[in-house]
Structure formats: C-alpha cells, structure tokens
Amino acid sequence: MPQINIINYPVLGLKDFLKSFNSKKQKIYSNQNQIIKTGSASHAINIALEKSIENGYKKIFAPGYNCEVVFLKLNRFKKKINIKYYDVKKDLTPENNVFNKLDSESIFYLVNWNISPKKLEKIRNKCKSKGSIIIEDNALCFPKEKQKEIGDFVIYSIRKFFPVIAGGILAIKNKKFVLSKKEIKKRKKMNIILTAFEELLFFFENILSSAFINSFLYNIFYAPIDLAHRAKQFVIKFNDTGTFQVPFDNSLCNYWLEKKEQILRKRIENYEKYQKAFKGRKYLKHDLKHTNPFGFVLFTEKNNKKIAKKLSKKGYKAGIMWELPQKFKTMKNAWKISQQHIVLPIHHQLSQKQMEKIIRIVREFK
Numbered sequence: 001m002p003q004i005n006i007i008n009y010p011v012l013g014l015k016d017f018l019k020s021f022n023s024k025k026q027k028i029y030s031n032q033n034q035i036i037k038t039g040s041a042s043h044a045i046n047i048a049l050e051k052s053i054e055n056g057y058k059k060i061f062a063p064g065y066n067c068e069v070v071f072l073k074l075n076r077f078k079k080k081i082n083i084k085y086y087d088v089k090k091d092l093t094p095e096n097n098v099f100n101k102l103d104s105e106s107i108f109y110l111v112n113w114n115i116s117p118k119k120l121e122k123i124r125n126k127c128k129s130k131g132s133i134i135i136e137d138n139a140l141c142f143p144k145e146k147q148k149e150i151g152d153f154v155i156y157s158i159r160k161f162f163p164v165i166a167g168g169i170l171a172i173k174n175k176k177f178v179l180s181k182k183e184i185k186k187r188k189k190m191n192i193i194l195t196a197f198e199e200l201l202f203f204f205e206n207i208l209s210s211a212f213i214n215s216f217l218y219n220i221f222y223a224p225i226d227l228a229h230r231a232k233q234f235v236i237k238f239n240d241t242g243t244f245q246v247p248f249d250n251s252l253c254n255y256w257l258e259k260k261e262q263i264l265r266k267r268i269e270n271y272e273k274y275q276k277a278f279k280g281r282k283y284l285k286h287d288l289k290h291t292n293p294f295g296f297v298l299f300t301e302k303n304n305k306k307i308a309k310k311l312s313k314k315g316y317k318a319g320i321m322w323e324l325p326q327k328f329k330t331m332k333n334a335w336k337i338s339q340q341h342i343v344l345p346i347h348h349q350l351s352q353k354q355m356e357k358i359i360r361i362v363r364e365f366k
C-alpha cells in the first residue's frame with residue numbers, strides 16, 4: 001500500500017490563524033506543515049491542483065454538490081486532469097461508490113460540511129487504502145482549535161467567517177507537495193498578474209457586497225463588526241504567493257481572541273434553538289461537540305426559494321447553497337438537496353427576537 005505521510009493533528013487553531021493573518025510575512029511553519037496565506041479559498045484550490053498535477057495525479061473526483069466557485073476552478077484545469085463528479089449522501093458526505101473508483105493517480109476532493117471526526121477518519125482510510133490523495137475543502141468550517149483534518153491539502157476561507165474582504169489558507173500536510181522557497185518566489189512572479197486580476201474581481205465583488213450591509217455573505221456567516229473596521233481592510237498587500245491579502249489589524253485580531261469562546265458558543269446555541277423549533281422536521285445533523293456548523297441546513301419539501309425571499313424581505317438572509325447547474329440533474333441526492341433546503345443563519349449577533357422571527361417565517365411554509 002502506498003505510504004501517505006499525513007500529519008494527524010490540526011495545523012493551526014483559531015488563535016494561530018488570526019496571528020498569522022496579523023503578521024506581515026507569510027510563514028512557513030515546518031518542512032511538513034506548510035501554511036500558505038492566500039487571498040481566498042479559490043486561490044488555495046488553484047495551488048493545490050497545480051501541485052497535484054505537477055506530481056502526476058491524473059484524475060480528480062469532486063462532489064457534484066458543490067459551490068459554483070469550485071466548479072469554475074476545476075473547469076480551468078480540465079485539459080490537464082480528468083474531472084469526475086460524484087453524488088453525495090443525504091448528510092452531504094460522499095456516496096460510497098466513489099471510493100471503489102479511486103486509485104493511486106486520483107485526487108479525492110472533499111467538501112467538508114462540518115463532518116464529524118469519526119466520519120472524516122473513515123473517508124481518509126478509504127482514500128488511503130487506494131493510495132489517493134485528498135484535497136480537503138474546509139471553506140465552510142469555522143477554524144477551530146481542534147479541527148480534525150484529513151487532507152494532504154487543507155483549505156480554509158477566512159473571509160467567510162471574519163469581516164475581512166480577503167483571506168484564505170492552504171495547509172500543505174504532505175511532504176511531497178511542500179513548496180520550496182525558490183518555488184514560492186517563482187510562483188509569485190508567474191502568478192502575480194493572473195491572480196491579481198482574479199483577486200481584484202473578488203475584491204470589487206466584496207466591496208460591492210459590503211456596501212449592502214444585508215448582503216448574503218455578511219449575514220449568514222457572520223455579522224459585521226463595524227464599518228470602520230471594514231474600511232481599514234481596503235489596504236491591499238501582495239504576499240509571497242503572488243496573491244493579494246488584506247491583513248487583520250490588531251484590534252480586530254484582539255476582538256476575536258477575546259470573544260472567540262463566546263462567539264463559538266453563541267453559534268451553537270443558535271443552532272440548538274433551530275433544532276428545538278424544527279423538531280420532527282429534517283435538517284442536517286452535526287456533531288456539535290466537535291464541529292461548529294456555519295449555518296442550520298433545514299430540508300424543505302418545497303418553497304425554499306419562497307422562504308429565502310420572504311426572509312430577505314424582512315432583512316434576514318438565508319441561503320440556498322447551492323443551486324446546481326442543470327447537468328447535475330443526474331445526481332439524485334445532490335439535485336434533490338439543492339432543490340429542497342435552506343441554510344438559516346446562526347451567527348453570534350442574532351438576538352433572541354430575531355431568531356424567533358426567522359423561525360416564525362419559516363414555519364409559515366412547508
């Protein structure tokens with residue numbers, strides 16, 4: 001069986017995340033655990049794909065239940081790698097069949113919808129037994145001290161949880177993919193124009209969305225701290241991988257460090273309030289001891305768009321994540337979930353009254 005050298009413990013906790021984003025320089029933590037700060041999770045995906053292809057991986061198995069941004073990224077590599085999509089189970093973990101198709105030239109792309117450590121371990125073992133590597137997309141995971149990670153590449157999207165315009169992390173946990181300092185320098189030169197263009201698009205997109213305080217991302221993943229903080233984020237710096245990034249300032253970093261326990265607890269409390277309110281209905285269940293979900297995924301028979309619309313009218317943003325392209329109609333579960341769910345916000349700034357209002361609105365529909 002091919003040996004895959006994966007380090008089992010989490011690379012960074014929340015504190016380290018914030019500190020690393022607060023420091024000016026990109027840090028390479030060790031020979032095996034390389035942490036690369038990127039402008040977005042998308043850019044981290046880029047680097048992971050480039051490195052895997054460079055190392056001879058020829059196929060990628062990715063979930064058909066996925067974010068538009070990931071589809072776009074994968075498509076960009078379609079001439080260099082064979083892309084195959086797999087269906088998901090009702091709990092959004094990968095269907096079992098896909099593991100039989102893996103081999104030592106395969107990359108397994110996992111979108112981690114806050115999967116429990118136990119299930120993650122099983123997925124990892126199945127991939128390892130086939131000699132495949134894993135790109136673990138944790139863009140929907142709130143970075144926690146004890147986040148269980150199974151990937152050769154682990155990706156986070158900082159900007160989904162914190163009020164910053166840009167921020168992603170790529171943790172490289174397999175020695176053979178680690179970028180040398182020389183490579184990082186070269187990559188910077190090569191990528192700078194391409195990435196700058198792409199990242200700048202994101203940048204403007206984010207400026208636009210932050211201009212509308214009730215915009216989807218800013219409401220569902222976190223609540224804005226204050227606009228002054230945001231204004232400070234409009235400073236752009238290029239980091240060592242050729243991507244631009246917006247540093248956390250000290251006060252923002254300290255705010256999160258001081259409040260993190262409170263914030264994480266409040267998110268769980270809000271999740272539990274929905275659990276109580278929607279008892280008897282179907283929703284995505286999480287192991288709350290080990291994960292901190294980014295939202296409450298309620299399965300609705302129909303009307304999810306109507307619910308989202310009504311909530312939006314009242315100033316609450318709930319998401320449909322994701323509406324899939326028509327070609328995924330063949331994926332039974334992925335398509336059904338896409339049509340029949342709504343993600344309700346759980347961020348820490350929601351008051352009891354607001355939660356009650358959201359629940360009341362959702363209850364008006366089936």
Ligand SMILES: Cc1ncc(COP(=O)(O)O)c(C=O)c1O
Binds near residue numbers: 040070139157
């Ligand atoms: C699963 C997943 N991966 C990656 C991304 C891209 O994240 P970013 O906006 O940081 O590029 C998203 C974005 O929504 C996502 O949902």
